[in-house]
Amino acid sequence: MAQSDLFACKSSPPKAQRPRRLRGAVIREVTCRTILNRSAISDYSLNCYTGCAHGCVYCYARFMQRFHPHPEPWGKFVDVKTNAVEALERQLRRAKPAAVFLSSACDGWQPIEAERRLTRRCCELLLEHGFRVNVLTKSALALRDMDVFARGAARVGVTITTLDERLRRLWEPKASPVEERLRVIREARRRGIRTAVMFGPLLPFLSDGADALREMFRRAVALGVDVIWTDAMNPRPRVWPSVAGLLQKRFPELRERYRRLLFEREEREVYLAALRERIASAAKAAGAADRLAGCP
Numbered sequence: 038m039a040q041s042d043l044f045a046c047k048s049s050p051p052k053a054q055r056p057r058r059l060r061g062a063v064i065r066e067v068t069c070r071t072i073l074n075r076s077a078i079s080d081y082s083l084n085c086y087t088g089c090a091h092g093c094v095y096c097y098a099r100f101m102q103r104f105h106p107h108p109e110p111w112g113k114f115v116d117v118k119t120n121a122v123e124a125l126e127r128q129l130r131r132a133k134p135a136a137v138f139l140s141s142a143c144d145g146w147q148p149i150e151a152e153r154r155l156t157r158r159c160c161e162l163l164l165e166h167g168f169r170v171n172v173l174t175k176s177a178l179a180l181r182d183m184d185v186f187a188r189g190a191a192r193v194g195v196t197i198t199t200l201d202e203r204l205r206r207l208w209e210p211k212a213s214p215v216e217e218r219l220r221v222i223r224e225a226r227r228r229g230i231r232t233a234v235m236f237g238p239l240l241p242f243l244s245d246g247a248d249a250l251r252e253m254f255r256r257a258v259a260l261g262v263d264v265i266w267t268d269a270m271n272p273r274p275r276v277w278p279s280v281a282g283l284l285q286k287r288f289p290e291l292r293e294r295y296r297r298l299l300f301e302r303e304e305r306e307v308y309l310a311a312l313r314e315r316i317a318s319a320a321k322a323a324g325a326a327d328r329l330a331g332c333p
Contacts, residue, residue, distance in 0.1 A: 080135035164189030194233030237268025269333035
């Protein structure tokens with residue numbers, strides 16, 4: 038995720054209202070002046086929500102709290118941009134068709150989307166106006182919108198940090214199980230929609246080993262994924278306290294090793310070089326070297 042995308046959307050402060058809760062997250066309503074924003078990831082990015090109830094421990098987007106302060110910790114609040122569709126309709130009167138990434142600073146298909154349907158409607162509008170929609174999600178809710186993606190130039194991707202469901206529950210507590218995410222890819226392929234997978238951030242010493250990587254690439258090839266990205270864990274602002282807290286609780290022997298590879302330059306360079314070699318080897322073994330779009 039590009040840092041510039043984390044606070045691109047210009048939103049008004051939350052309205053005076055009584056917030057409610059959904060799956061442990063405080064839900065508030067806000068309005069936005071823009072929803073389609075220039076991006077370093079794609080031509081544009083679009084986020085119908087600020088905050089994400091998936092609560093991923095390593096989430097880079099928690100940096101947004103510097104610009105959108107909330108009393109709740111990251112993962113425990115979601116601001117709903119209630120006028121997202123209207124803002125997009127207004128911008129589409131002038132914007133020229135290009136690629137749009139959904140979503141750079143939240144998961145567009147997190148739980149609140151099931152009732153608000155803002156991301157779905159925005160995807161409909163984008164495709165109707167000839168834009169290319171690139172989806173990246175950790176939610177099986179994206180299955181609901183396959184009919185929309187099939188109408189135009191869409192690519193549907195999922196993020197997978199680990200195939201180990203036990204680890205997934207620790208690091209991505211409110212996201213969909215791994216097999217449900219793979220079902221998103223399977224259904225997209227069935228409908229003739231292009232697909233992608235992001236393996237990352239790979240968890241050092243937990244999901245970044247040679248065997249784990251080989252199995253990830255094997256599964257991707259078996260599903261017929263078109264594009265594969267990989268990513269290493271990065272020392273983004275506000276991420277380390279969250280990661281360190283989980284490590285101290287569940288993997289205390291790894292806490293210091295994580296700190297060194299994240300913050301000590303020489304050790305990080307050695308780690309990344311070795312990780313790139315393992316990724317390249319796994320991709321080659323799976324016959325997916327030509328699908329690998331990027332390494333950390």
